Amino acid sequence: MIVKPKYLFLISLTLSAASVAALFHTFDDPYLIAKGFLFAVSLIAIGIKDGLTHEIPNAFLLPVLASGLIHFQPVSALEGFFSASLLFLIVSRATNGGLGGGDVKLMAAAGFVLGPFGVLGGALIGEALFFLAYPILRRKHCEKKSYAMAPWLGTGCFLAYLFIPTGGITI
Numbered sequence: 001m002i003v004k005p006k007y008l009f010l011i012s013l014t015l016s017a018a019s020v021a022a023l024f025h026t027f028d029d030p031y032l033i034a035k036g037f038l039f040a041v042s043l044i045a046i047g048i049k050d051g052l053t054h055e056i057p058n059a060f061l062l063p064v065l066a067s068g069l070i071h072f073q074p075v076s077a078l079e080g081f082f083s084a085s086l087l088f089l090i091v092s093r094a095t096n097g098g099l100g101g102g103d104v105k106l107m108a109a110a111g112f113v114l115g116p117f118g119v120l121g122g123a124l125i126g127e128a129l130f131f132l133a134y135p136i137l138r139r140k141h142c143e144k145k146s147y148a149m150a151p152w153l154g155t156g157c158f159l160a161y162l163f164i165p166t167g168g169i170t171i
Helices: 005-026 030-053 058-068 074-094 101-140 150-163
Strands: none
Touching: 005 030, 005 150, 030 058, 030 101, 030 150, 058 101, 074 101, 101 150
16 A cells, blocks of 8 residues: 555545635636535545445445536436546456446446536546656555546546536537
């Protein structure tokens, strides 16, 4: 484990404070700030849980879905729900679990919040962050064969929330 469990509360508090600062810096709309805060705190909790146990319980995904109901855009939410999650499901099946079911469900829930462009951008950012950190992770844990992806995907999705305009296909 990279981080000692006794520091997890301090880390989660620091990440929450940083996300609030980023949200207030980025948005003027209080609904988007509230949505982003619930989204960020949920992603932090999911990242910590996945990092410790390699498991994402369904109950942890409910606040992510709930954040998608704030400033709700139904078409964008449905498009986002299915766009990245279907790609992750295909990769999971093709690699016999190279990606876990929790990662697929996480991307579906994040897509509900971010829309199709946001969730695909978030997935790409998260994967890029993981691949940049992979040499360091591998050096520290050379015997380890699987890594928790939720911390990376969650970071990518939060950055996408800040920088990629959400929205689906306009009719």
